[in-house]
Amino acid sequence: MRKAAAYLDSASSEPLHPAARETLLAAYDRGYADPRRLHGPGRDARLLLDNARAVVAECLEVRPDEVTFTASGTEAVHRGLLGLRRVGPVAYAAVEHSSVVHAATWAGDAVEIPVDRLGRVDASAVPADVGVVAVQSANHEVGTLQPVADLDRDAPLFVDACASMGRLPLPHGWDALAGSAHKWGGPAGVGVLVVRKGARWVNPFPGDDRIDERSSGFENVPAALAAAAALRAVVEERAEVGARQRALVDRIRRAAAEIPDVEVVGDPVERLPHLVTFSCLYVDGEALVTELDRRGYGVASGSACTASTLTPSRVLEAMGVLTHGNVRVSLTRDTSEADVDGLLTELPGVVREIRARVGL
Amino acid sequence: MSIDLDLDCRGLLCPLPVIELGKRYVEVPVGGLVAVLADDVAARTDIPAWCRMRGQEFVGEEEPGRYVVRRLS
Numbered sequence: 001m002r003k004a005a006a007y008l009d010s011a012s013s014e015p016l017h018p019a020a021r022e023t024l025l026a027a028y029d030r031g032y033a034d035p036r037r038l039h040g041p042g043r044d045a046r047l048l049l050d051n052a053r054a055v056v057a058e059c060l061e062v063r064p065d066e067v068t069f070t071a072s073g074t075e076a077v078h079r080g081l082l083g084l085r086r087v088g089p090v091a092y093a094a095v096e097h098s099s100v101v102h103a104a105t106w107a108g109d110a111v112e113i114p115v116d117r118l119g120r121v122d123a124s125a126v127p128a129d130v131g132v133v134a135v136q137s138a139n140h141e142v143g144t145l146q147p148v149a150d151l152d153r154d155a156p157l158f159v160d161a162c163a164s165m166g167r168l169p170l171p172h173g174w175d176a177l178a179g180s181a182h183k184w185g186g187p188a189g190v191g192v193l194v195v196r197k198g199a200r201w202v203n204p205f206p207g208d209d210r211i212d213e214r215s216s217g218f219e220n221v222p223a224a225l226a227a228a229a230a231l232r233a234v235v236e237e238r239a240e241v242g243a244r245q246r247a248l249v250d251r252i253r254r255a256a257a258e259i260p261d262v263e264v265v266g267d268p269v270e271r272l273p274h275l276v277t278f279s280c281l282y283v284d285g286e287a288l289v290t291e292l293d294r295r296g297y298g299v300a301s302g303s304a305c306t307a308s309t310l311t312p313s314r315v316l317e318a319m320g321v322l323t324h325g326n327v328r329v330s331l332t333r334d335t336s337e338a339d340v341d342g343l344l345t346e347l348p349g350v351v352r353e354i355r356a357r358v359g360l
Numbered sequence: 361m362s363i364d365l366d367l368d369c370r371g372l373l374c375p376l377p378v379i380e381l382g383k384r385y386v387e388v389p390v391g392g393l394v395a396v397l398a399d400d401v402a403a404r405t406d407i408p409a410w411c412r413m414r415g416q417e418f419v420g421e422e423e424p425g426r427y428v429v430r431r432l433s
Contacts, residue, residue: 263413281413282379304374304402312374312402322409323402324375358379 006339007298010183011140011163011275011330017185020230024187027222035211035219045221049211052221055228056192059235060170060179068193068214069224073162073180074099076191079214080176081134082107082204083195084156088131091155093121093146094318100134100160101314107131112318118267119144119319126153137161137171141302141315141328142266142277149173156199164272165192166234167242175199184234185333186227189220237333242273245331248340249276252329255344259351265321275330277302279316280351282360283325291350292327297343300328325351361419361428364392370425374402378410381429385416388431393419396427403427 007015016024031048033041050064057064070076077099081090090104094112104110111130113121119142126133133155138145140163148159148171159174166184170177176199181190193214195201201214208216234241250268253276257264261281280288285303292299300306302313303326312323329343365388369377377398385394396407407427411418419428 261413263409279409281410282375282382284375304400312405317405320405320408322413323405324378358376360379360382 005296005298006335006342007332008329008335008339008343009298009300010332010335011328012300013182013188014185015332015334016187017230017233017333019233020186020226023229024222024226027225031221031225035221045219046211048225049219049221052224052228055232059166059228059231060192060194062170062194063197066194066197068195068212069219069227070191070193070215071189071217071220073178073183073191076178076180076193077158077160077162078103078106079204080178080193080195080201081132081158083201083214084158084176084199085132085204086155086200088129088155090132090134091127091130092134093136095119095121095139095141095144095315096134096136097140097160097162098314100136100158104134115318117319117321118142119265119315120267120270121146121151123147123150124152126151128154130155132156132158134158134160136163137177138164138168138272139266139315141313142319143271143275144267145270145272146171166231167238167273176201181223181227181230184231186230187223190223190227192227234333241333245274245335248331248335248337249274249329251340252276252344253278256347259348262351263322265316265319274332275328277316277326277328279322280325280327280354281322282358283351283354285324285326287354287357288325288327288350291354292343292346295346295350297346300330302326302328361393361422363395363428364388365394367394367396369396369398369400369403372398372400374400374406376400377403378406381407381410382414385429385431390431390433392431394429394431395422396429397425398427399425 035046089109156175162180165179179192182188264278285301286305304312417430
């Protein structure tokens with residue numbers, strides 16, 4: 001019999017936080033109107049939007065007027081990065097999320113900053129004479145934290161903080177930064193763009209006549225408010241949840257490393273609390289994901305055969321670690337010790353079975 | 361460079377070229393060279409990674425898509 005599923009892919013999307021669910025339903029009743037209008041329902045919507053902005057600012061320890069809600073994390077990345085760019089190429093860490101790479105490619109002139117085997121950029125290796133620098137707060141596939149505050153640079157700095165927002169305090173030293181609500185347990189369809197007061201940021205896209213000049217389109221007020229409620233809850237819980245997740249990830253790292261010819265990647269200490277990635281030699285990544293799913297464990301993979309592009313993860317490639325047989329396990333706030341124990345009980349047998357299919 | 365074993369893995373998707381290498385490198389003597397011809401892009405990362413994990417020497421990508429490995433043990 002198939003047991004109840006353990007969803008272990010929070011790095012792709014965290015289940016909606018209970019605090020967000022309640023807020024979302026209430027806000028749909030109160031936050032439907034156009035927040036620019038002067039009638040009662042409009043003023044109500046405006047109040048909710050301003051409240052959402054204030055809560056997010058407080059959680060992130062930034063000013064409310066530095067916070068913009070966008071339609072997604074990707075949109076926040078595109079606006080944040082391209083709006084900072086001066087004349088010159090976009091320099092980005094080789095392990096950045098694809099949204100950064102696509103924005104850099106769209107800008108037309110890009111240069112990669114190499115990373116080491118752990119996936120970390122060398123803070124002194126940022127090229128000079130570039131138009132903007134993009135370095136993530138933490139890597140979304142392997143968890144490694146980046147030395148954002150220590151980067152030796154002369155161009156403005158954009159930070160993609162989608163993987164860490166809510167889970168860790170923001171790093172220092174950036175000019176614009178992006179986050180994504182569904183990665184911390186808010187609803188999908190809400191991105192957060194933060195532009196530092198005084199940063200030279202110019203809207204790279206057509207403008208609009210909305211409340212916030214850095215965004216365009218009708219504000220998703222209920223979702224923004226729910227995202228803010230989830231963020232507040234996550235920040236309040238993070239000491240406890242983060243410590244629990246950190247210990248569980250340590251266990252997964254140790255157990256995976258004991259399976260023959262398995263390499264656990266990313267920084268073992270300076271990392272996100274909730275995720276871990278490892279690669280199994282001679283194992284087909286798609287088969288591994290499928291077999292674990294059959295046993296009730298939902299995990300992601302950076303192997304080529306599991307990607308829509310049929311190319312291996314750029315992150316693993318840039319680190320020079322094995323790209324096939326790759327699994328990323330990322331814990332939700334509810335992931336229990338029993339879930340992790342169950343996964344670790346199944347894993348060695350699944351790897352052995354897939355290797356046996358090819359005679360190894 | 362004298363290659364002791366040529367493995368033509370063109371058309372094979374990952375992880376098949378590495379599986380082929382893992383199964384057959386023992387056919388050459390210690391110190392011998394294996395060349396893997398592969399057009400799957402993952403081979404560029406995975407063959408050096410295999411060498412590191414298995415304690416063998418990655419000699420290099422001698423020409424595009426042709427990877428040379430020295431058996432050390």
